[in-house]
Amino acid sequence: MEQSELFVDVILPLRLPNIFTYKVPDNLKDKVKPGIRVVVQFGPKKLYSSIIRRIHTQKPEKYTTKDIVSILDQEPVITDIQFLFWEWISDYYMCSPGEVMNAAFPSGLKLESETQIVLNSQFDKNQIFTSSETQILNMLEGKKGLSIMEVSKRIGRKNILPILNELLNKKTVILKETLTKKFRPKFEAFVEIHAGLTAENLNYVLDQLEKAPKQLNILVTFLNLSGFSDHNSYKPIKKKLLLTPASGGISSLNALVKKKILTINQREVNRLSAGIETKTSPKKLSAIQTQALKQIQQLFSEKNVVLLHGVTSSGKTEIYIHLIEEQLKKGKQILYLLPEIALTTQIINRLREVFGNTVGVYHSKFTDAERQEIWYNVLDENKKDACQIILGVRSSIFLPFRNLGLVIIDEEHENSYKQTEPAPRYHARDSAIMLAHFFHAKTVLGTATPAIETYFNTTTGKFGLAEINERFENLDLPEVILVNTRQAYKKRQMTSFFSDTMLSAINEALNLGEQVILFQNRRGFSRFIECETCGWIPGCKNCSVSLTYHKINNNLVCHYCGYSIPIPGACKNCGSTILKTKGFGTEKIEDEMRILFPGFKTERMDLDTTRTKRSYEKIINNFENNNINILVGTQMISKGLDFGNVSIVGILNADNLLNFPDFRAYERSFQLMAQVSGRAGRKYKQGKVIIQTSDPNHTIIQDVLNNDFQHMFTSQLKDRKSFKYPPFFRMIKITLKHRKNPSLNKASKILANDLKKFFGNRVLGPEFPVISQIRKWYLKTIILKIEKGKKVTHAKQQIRSVINWHEKTLEFRSVQIQIDVDPM
Numbered sequence: 001m002e003q004s005e006l007f008v009d010v011i012l013p014l015r016l017p018n019i020f021t022y023k024v025p026d027n028l029k030d031k032v033k034p035g036i037r038v039v040v041q042f043g044p045k046k047l048y049s050s051i052i053r054r055i056h057t058q059k060p061e062k063y064t065t066k067d068i069v070s071i072l073d074q075e076p077v078i079t080d081i082q083f084l085f086w087e088w089i090s091d092y093y094m095c096s097p098g099e100v101m102n103a104a105f106p107s108g109l110k111l112e113s114e115t116q117i118v119l120n121s122q123f124d125k126n127q128i129f130t131s132s133e134t135q136i137l138n139m140l141e142g143k144k145g146l147s148i149m150e151v152s153k154r155i156g157r158k159n160i161l162p163i164l165n166e167l168l169n170k171k172t173v174i175l176k177e178t179l180t181k182k183f184r185p186k187f188e189a190f191v192e193i194h195a196g197l198t199a200e201n202l203n204y205v206l207d208q209l210e211k212a213p214k215q216l217n218i219l220v221t222f223l224n225l226s227g228f229s230d231h232n233s234y235k236p237i238k239k240k241l242l243l244t245p246a247s248g249g250i251s252s253l254n255a256l257v258k259k260k261i262l263t264i265n266q267r268e269v270n271r272l273s274a275g276i277e278t279k280t281s282p283k284k285l286s287a288i289q290t291q292a293l294k295q296i297q298q299l300f301s302e303k304n305v306v307l308l309h310g311v312t313s314s315g316k317t318e319i320y321i322h323l324i325e326e327q328l329k330k331g332k333q334i335l336y337l338l339p340e341i342a343l344t345t346q347i348i349n350r351l352r353e354v355f356g357n358t359v360g361v362y363h364s365k366f367t368d369a370e371r372q373e374i375w376y377n378v379l380d381e382n383k384k385d386a387c388q389i390i391l392g393v394r395s396s397i398f399l400p401f402r403n404l405g406l407v408i409i410d411e412e413h414e415n416s417y418k419q420t421e422p423a424p425r426y427h428a429r430d431s432a433i434m435l436a437h438f439f440h441a442k443t444v445l446g447t448a449t450p451a452i453e454t455y456f457n458t459t460t461g462k463f464g465l466a467e468i469n470e471r472f473e474n475l476d477l478p479e480v481i482l483v484n485t486r487q488a489y490k491k492r493q494m495t496s497f498f499s500d501t502m503l504s505a506i507n508e509a510l511n512l513g514e515q516v517i518l519f520q521n522r523r524g525f526s527r528f529i530e531c532e533t534c535g536w537i538p539g540c541k542n543c544s545v546s547l548t549y550h551k552i553n554n555n556l557v558c559h560y561c562g563y564s565i566p567i568p569g570a571c572k573n574c575g576s577t578i579l580k581t582k583g584f585g586t587e588k589i590e591d592e593m594r595i596l597f598p599g600f601k602t603e604r605m606d607l608d609t610t611r612t613k614r615s616y617e618k619i620i621n622n623f624e625n626n627n628i629n630i631l632v633g634t635q636m637i638s639k640g641l642d643f644g645n646v647s648i649v650g651i652l653n654a655d656n657l658l659n660f661p662d663f664r665a666y667e668r669s670f671q672l673m674a675q676v677s678g679r680a681g682r683k684y685k686q687g688k689v690i691i692q693t694s695d696p697n698h699t700i701i702q703d704v705l706n707n708d709f710q711h712m713f714t715s716q717l718k719d720r721k722s723f724k725y726p727p728f729f730r731m732i733k734i735t736l737k738h739r740k741n742p743s744l745n746k747a748s749k750i751l752a753n754d755l756k757k758f759f760g761n762r763v764l765g766p767e768f769p770v771i772s773q774i775r776k777w778y779l780k781t782i783i784l785k786i787e788k789g790k791k792v793t794h795a796k797q798q799i800r801s802v803i804n805w806h807e808k809t810l811e812f813r814s815v816q817i818q819i820d821v822d823p824m
Contacts, residue, residue, distance in 0.1 A: 006057060007065065008032055010050035011086075012042055013110050014098040015423070017804075019053055023065040032068075035076025035083070037109065039069040049111035051078065051101060077109065077379065079400050081438050088434055094732075094796055094819040095423040103424055104398035108372035116145035116176050117164065123172040132163050137172060145176060186369065187266045189239035191222060191253070194260045199228075205261055214252040218242070219261065239264060279356045282321045286473065289315050292466045293322055299464030300442050305433055307412075307458050308446040310468030311707070312678025313475065313642070316446045317347065320408050321354055323444065324389060328355070332405025332441075333378070334389045337432055339414035340636050341365055341393060341616055346624075347410075348391055360387030362396045365612075375399060394419060394428030397435055404439040407432050412445040412454060413671050415664075418824040425820045429454075448678060449671040449709060452716055456727040476686040478649070478677055480705045481505075482696040496592050497584055497652060502690045503596065505648050506630070510600050514647040515623070516630045518593070519676045520586050521657060523606040523634055524548040527583030529556065529567070533576035538568065544773040549581055550608070551591065561775045589632045589652065597630065605633035638675040647687045649680040654693040658700060661770060663725050664824070666700050670712045673704045724785050726822070730792055732784040732799065733823040736766070737777040737816040747815040748780040751806055758798045759784060777816070796821075 006024040022040050024032050032038070037049045049072055059065065086100045102110065119140040129137065135155055140146060152160045167173045197205065209216040222242055228234035243250065256262040285293060292308065296319070299306045310316045324334050338347065341363045351359045360374050377387050379400040390396055394417050409417075409429050417428040429445070436443045445454055445463070458465040471477065483499040493500045506516050528546035530537050538547045540558035547556035547565065557564040570577045581588075586606045593602040603609075605619050622628050623643060631637065657669040673691065681687020693701055703712040721728050736751065738744035748766035756763045765782040772779055786795050803819070806812045 005059060006032070006055065007059060008038070008052045008068065009054040009056070010038060010040060010068075011053055011097045011101050012040070012048055012050045013102045013105070014042070014048070015096050016098050017096055019097060020050075021060045021065055022068045024055075025067050028068065028071055031071050031074075033076055035078045035080075036074075037072040037077060037111075039072060039111070041066055041069060047111075049109070053083065072111070077375070077400065078104075079379075079402060082398075082400055084438055085398075085431075085435055089424050089426055089431060091793075091796075092434075093424045093426050093821050094800060095425070099423040102422075103395070103419070103426075106368055106371035106375055108368040109375065115148055117148060117151055118145040118174050118176050119143070120172055120174050123170065127170055127172070129170075129172075130163075130166075132160075133167055133172075136160075136163065136167065140173065186373075189264050190236040190267045191239050191242050192236045192263050192265060193226075193228060193234070194263050196260055212252075212255070214249065215255055218252050218256060222262065236265075236267065280353050282325055282354050283318055285318060285322065286315065288468055288470065289319055289472070292468050293319050295466040296323065296444065296464075299466065303464035304437065304441075305443045305445065305457075305462070306464035306466060307450060307454055308444055308466050308468070309450055309455070309709075310446070310448060311471060311477065312448045312675065313471045314448070314468040315472040316410070316468070317350060320410070320444065320446065321351070323406060323408070324351075324355070327405040328358070328388055330405060331403065332388075333401050333403050334406045334408070335396060335399075335401065335404060335432065335435075336389060336391045336408045337396060337410065337417070337428060338391065338393060339411050339416040341610075346620060346642060351389060351391060355389055357385060358388040360390050362390055362392035362399060364393070364395065365616075378402075394426075397428055397432050401435075401439065404436065404441045406441055407436040407443045408446065409433075409443065410446045411675075413447050413449050413451040415668065415824045418822075420820075420824075423818070425818075425823075427822055427824075430822070449674045452667055452713060452720070453727040455713055456717065476681070477707060478680040478687040478689045480677060480689045480691065480707075482701065482705060483690060483692045484694065484696050485692050486694040488692075495596070497589075497692075498592070498596075498650075499690075499692055502650050502652075502692065505688055505690055506597070506650070509648045510597060510629055512647070513626075513645075515626065515628070515643065515645045516648045516650070517637060517643075517646055517676070517679050518589055518630065518632045518650045518652060519634075519637060519672075520584065520589055520632070520652045521634050521672065522583070522585040523587065523608055524557070524559075524585035525551040525587040525591070526581035526585060528581075529579050530582050531571035531574065531576050532578040532580050534571060534574040536571050536573035538565070538572070542774070542776045544771055548585070551587055552608075560771065584652075586632050586634060593630050593632065600629035601627065602630040602632065603628045605631060605637055607634070610636070635672060637679070638672055643679060646679050647681055647685065649676055649687065649689045651676060651689070651691045654691050654701060655695065658695075658698060663720070663723070667712070667716055670700050670703055670709075673700075674707070674709075677704065727788070729785045729787055730821075731823055732786070732796075733820040734782040734784070734799075734803070735769075735818040735820065736780045736782075737818070738814065739776060739778070741778045744778045744780055744815065747806070747812045748782065750812075751802070751817075752782050754802050754806075755782065755784070755799065758802070759786075759795070762786060 006029050007021050008024055009019045009021050011019050032052060032055055034052050034055060036052055038052055039047055040050050042048055047069065086097060086104065089100045090097050117140060119137065132155065136151060139151065139154060148160065206216065206219070209219060222237055225237045225242065226234040243253065253262070257264055292310070296306050296308065308316055308319065320336070327334050348359065348361055360377060362371065362374050374387065377383060378390060379402070380386060381402045390399060409432055412429050419426050433443050454463065457463040481501065483501050485494065485499065488494050488499045495503060509516055526549045528537050529549055538556050539545065540547055540561065540563050542563050543558055543560045545558060545560060547558055550557050554567055555564045556567060568579070571579065586604050590602055590604040603619060603622070609619065610616050623631050626645060651673055654669070654673060657672060658665060677689040680689050691701065691704065695701065699715065700712065720726065736744055736748045738747065752763055752766050762785050763782060764785070766780040769779055769781050784799070786792060803817055807817065
């Protein structure tokens with residue numbers, strides 16, 4: 001090997017266990033750096049953007065290296081600490097570096113080659129072509145190439161491969177791999193003073209324009225908005241802003257450009273700017289809030305992680321703001337994590353009141369371009385308008401922070417912090433704590449209902465604990481009223497699925513001009529429809545679930561794969577036409593409320609009504625402004641939203657929360673009911689929470705009634721210890737998937753037996769999960785429970801070696817195996 005040969009190890013955005021080595025061509029040697037993206041060829045034709053992890057001179061012995069194709073960045077797009085964080089995620093959650101890269105990068109940074117159909121200019125035009133072939137050839141005429149998907153869409157056919165193969169055989173087209181860049185900077189038109197116009201001759205120009213009043217109006221408006229005194233002391237004005245207050249219009253502006261008085265130039269603009277420049281001081285804390293703040297600050301001298309356990313409406317957000325202000329004075333960055341996009345709408349407004357444009361937002365409803373722009377904004381610490389505070393959901397942990405000083409994890413108990421599909425199946429709370437550790441930063445976990453594992457860590461001294469046991473300004477906690485639905489049905493005190501108690505309370509609140517929140521953790525109109533004659537229930541053809549009825553489009557829908565069918569006119573089993581809806585979801589509650597209270601505005605907030613970028617914001621703003629009287633929703637309405645005029649909260653069916661087959665069901669039921677209850681009576685008066693249940697004496701219902709977190713915690717901790725669950729044992733869930741049930745049964749049984757050779761009775765299963773088929777894939781799960789004191793790293797290595805052997809075995813190659821560490 002020549003001394004001058006240089007190689008790079010790169011991470012590819014693929015599910016591959018290793019990183020790969022490529023040779024650096026001589027002309028690129030002085031440009032490669034760890035952390036920049038390079039284009040490489042992987043496989044016979046495919047091109048990918050990859051990340052350089054390491055630069056070295058060691059030529060691989062087992063394979064011939066390919067050259068890197070090109071370099072995409074001049075400077076690194078990820079930092080050294082990010083590499084360490086990625087490696088921790090990969091090791092702890094047992095996934096590949098490429099899967100971490102896929103999760104971390106906005107899609108605009110992940111470039112992948114696309115197969116294009118290109119016209120062969122030398123083809124024989126005397127051949128006979130079908131009408132579809134001719135249509136494609138005409139489409140390609142004069143084009144550099146079109147993607148297979150685009151051609152398919154244009155000719156209106158899903159499968160064009162047979163036609164394409166014929167054209168390839170006739171040598172009329174060729175296939176070419178091209179790398180497409182997804183990110184484009186945003187440009188806007190700005191108006192500026194022409195370089196030839198000086199401040200000295202400006203008066204002369206103004207005099208000359210007296211005969212053209214519309215042009216004069218445009219120029220005067222520009223001078224006022226821009227603050228022009230000379231070429232060094234004015235700001236260019238957006239063209240659209242200039243035309244709004246001026247009456248001259250576009251033709252007058254174009255005339256000024258033609259006269260070389262003004263110019264119009266395209267400038268790159270920031271997609272993220274909120275346009276908020278004025279800031280207010282943080283609100284003064286109450287005595288109890290001040291005490292909690294001082295306690296957190298004191299604990300930070302001993303602990304890296306502190307749990308702020310405060311009842312609902314205790315003012316935790318204001319404490320966060322004071323902690324943020326401390327870090328900003330030190331020049332640090334802050335990561336503020338929220339479990340739901342819905343929460344960002346209210347909190348972003350509060351943070352920007354105090355911190356202005358230093359606050360950035362990052363979540364999946366943003367466009368690819370917006371997410372990529374905030375990536376670069378966080379990365380560049382010297383950028384003039386750099387975001388110092390990032391407010392976001394779980395994916396925000398992957399942003400390229402350079403100087404992180406504080407991580408705030410609000411509503412830390414929420415299971416939506418856990419990523420389930422695809423890998424890496426990480427928990428954002430736990431991962432964010434590790435991210436803070438890499439930066440030697442501090443972490444605050446905030447909630448009214450801590451996760452059992454989190455609170456347990458405070459009892460062992462791992463985390464610090466600060467508590468607030470009363471609401472801000474000493475407001476009363478809501479009154480909780482239990483309604484026994486079993487007795488209410490017997491006494492005919494139910495209208496549909498509403499008790500008389502609940503309807504009376506809703507009616508009273510609405511007549512007083514107050515608002516109501518109704519909670520049901522199930523979307524759709526009804527759970528399913530059933531034949532009254534034979535009991536037939538329509539099911540999904542792809543999944544082992546019944547179809548949910550959605551009235552809005554009169555369809556039966558699978559919530560797992562999206563399969564839908566129209567409402568059948570008759571039973572497919574016996575032919576009976578008597579089909580009845582069973583159970584109820586948010587859509588049916590909304591429907592009933594509009595019938596029972598026709599003079600009041602009812603809206604729904606669930607996955608079906610919040611699919612667009614601004615839908616959350618629209619619903620929340622309308623509710624805040626009293627344009628909605630009754631808000632019906634799923635668990636997204638339970639998470640920290642602050643509505644000052646809500647006096648009644650109704651939980652329509654507590655039983656379906658408690659009866660879910662999961663060891664966390666009681667914990668989650670308490671958290672959900674306590675959090676939903678916290679939306680009532682938050683500012684001016686004590687609210688009421690009405691819980692409908694068939695078992696009002698249930699221990700969790702009683703804990704909610706008495707706001708007794710400690711009792712729930714101690715009783716659940718006792719059960720967890722007895723049955724070997726977290727926080728006393730670590731869990732690893734292995735899911736096997738196959739299209740054929742017999743093959744799945746065989747593979748899962750052999751894998752479980754092989755694992756038992758290492759782990760014995762710590763291995764449970766294989767068993768079918770509650771839903772045993774999703775998207776035509778049959779599922780089986782194996783659970784490992786490993787004592788907290790055992791070395792988990794060694795156990796993971798043994799698990800990985802067993803799974804690797806199975807994946808390499810010819811008989812089991814078609815079986816998909818997924819690993820979920822710390823499943824929720």
